[in-house]
Amino acid sequence: xxxxxxxxxxxxxxxxxxxxxxxxxxxxxxxxxxxxxxxxxxxxxxxxxxxxxxx
Numbered sequence: 001x002x003x004x005x006x007x008x009x010x011x012x013x014x015x016x017x018x019x020x021x022x023x024x025x026x027x028x029x030x031x032x033x034x035x036x037x038x039x040x041x042x043x044x045x046x047x048x049x050x051x052x053x054x055x
Contacts (some may be wrong), residue, residue, distance in 0.1 A: 002009045021028040029037075 001007070002012055018031045019031060022034060023029075024034070
């Protein structure tokens, strides 16, 4: 496939890794989904910290 489309094997390996589902608590997530959830968690934790300082 790499030769046929002129892609590097490393690029294909990265795409496969990103698209391979990860099972988390019985739910299938992609690496992209996990990264988005981690980013959202960090934002919520920061907001929670700010609110706890106010209270």
